[in-house]
Amino acid sequence: MAKIQLNGKSIKINSNSCIKDLIKKFKLKENKIAIELNGVILPKKFYSTKKIKDKDNIEIVQFIGGG
Amino acid sequence: MKKDILKIDNIKLNSRLIVGTGKYKNFKETAEAVRASGASMVTVAVRRVNILDKNKPVLMDYLNPKKIIYLPNTAGCFNSEDALRTLRLAREMGGWKLVKLEVLGDKTTLYPNMIETLKSTKILVKEGFKVMVYCSDDPIIAKQLEDLGASAIMPLASPIGSGRGIRNKLNLSIIINNSKVPVIVDAGIGTASDAAIAMELGCDGVLINTAIAKAKNPIVMAESMKYAVIAGRKSFLSGRIKAQKYGSASSPLEGLI
Numbered sequence: 467m468a469k470i471q472l473n474g475k476s477i478k479i480n481s482n483s484c485i486k487d488l489i490k491k492f493k494l495k496e497n498k499i500a501i502e503l504n505g506v507i508l509p510k511k512f513y514s515t516k517k518i519k520d521k522d523n524i525e526i527v528q529f530i531g532g533g
Numbered sequence: 534m535k536k537d538i539l540k541i542d543n544i545k546l547n548s549r550l551i552v553g554t555g556k557y558k559n560f561k562e563t564a565e566a567v568r569a570s571g572a573s574m575v576t577v578a579v580r581r582v583n584i585l586d587k588n589k590p591v592l593m594d595y596l597n598p599k600k601i602i603y604l605p606n607t608a609g610c611f612n613s614e615d616a617l618r619t620l621r622l623a624r625e626m627g628g629w630k631l632v633k634l635e636v637l638g639d640k641t642t643l644y645p646n647m648i649e650t651l652k653s654t655k656i657l658v659k660e661g662f663k664v665m666v667y668c669s670d671d672p673i674i675a676k677q678l679e680d681l682g683a684s685a686i687m688p689l690a691s692p693i694g695s696g697r698g699i700r701n702k703l704n705l706s707i708i709i710n711n712s713k714v715p716v717i718v719d720a721g722i723g724t725a726s727d728a729a730i731a732m733e734l735g736c737d738g739v740l741i742n743t744a745i746a747k748a749k750n751p752i753v754m755a756e757s758m759k760y761a762v763i764a765g766r767k768s769f770l771s772g773r774i775k776a777q778k779y780g781s782a783s784s785p786l787e788g789l790i
């Protein structure tokens with residue numbers, strides 16, 4: 467298991483998972499989110515290849531209502 | 534008269550009213566108000582996904598970004614670094630290049646921090662963003678933003694969410710006269726007459742959020758703003774009469790009995 471920070475919360479995910487697995491786990495839609503991995507924006511084309519490592523810090527954002 | 538269309542960086546907008554999507558009771562109300570307003574562009578914020586609640590509704594399910602133009606903004610950012618991070622994420626989300634930059638200086642007044650705003654504008658323009666910039670109503674700053682490549686200048690009319698209306702007509706008029714890019718009054722509109730006044734001054738558009746979202750009936754207020762913006766614009770284009778000191782009878786004196 468890999469222990470990561472996701473949106474400020476500590477969670478565990480199977481070792482060898484990729485970003486796409488994480489998106490599936492949380493039932494998110496790729497075209498409605500953007501992801502930052504360790505402070506760097508991760509382009510969508512890398513979602514299925516980028517492996518998640520222990521201690522990774524991941525931020526997933528979306529659009530919400532705002533002025 | 535030829536068709537009067539607002540164009541911001543080659544994007545044509547059918548309505549001169551841009552609507553913010555914050556502060557509504559729920560997404561259903563947001564969508565209904567946006568529809569009633571006739572707006573073709575809405576501002577949206579970028580925030581963390583709530584990972585604990587997988588079934589939480591998302592804005593995009595109610596307002597289709599293919600049908601209405603999303604204008605990602607940086608509301609809540611107090612420095613250039615956070616604003617740039619937010620807009621880069623917004624661009625990654627779906628290719629949004631046209632964005633609204635808003636760097637606040639103070640939590641009480643919500644006045645913009647223009648030093649950080651100028652700095653951010655310069656970087657964003659260099660990175661290929663088309664930037665609509667929330668700013669103070671200082672004509673010199675507004676001109677500097679335009680010179681830096683801003684796609685639209687968005688001076689406040691009064692503090693965000695205050696509903697105080699147009700506090701400085703003179704400054705807004707100077708900004709409008711000086712600007713070659715669209716000037717959108719952002720922040721402070723309280724009611725329909727405020728929106729009409731902004732448009733009569735010659736603004737290219739207005740951005741309204743709180744005045745609609747927090748009205749007792751947001752849907753009806755949205756519609757009211759729609760007509761106020763149209764009325765104000767037409768009034769500006771038609772050229773108002775000169776104000777006179779004394780009365781001038783509307784009916785002819787000839788043939789008076």
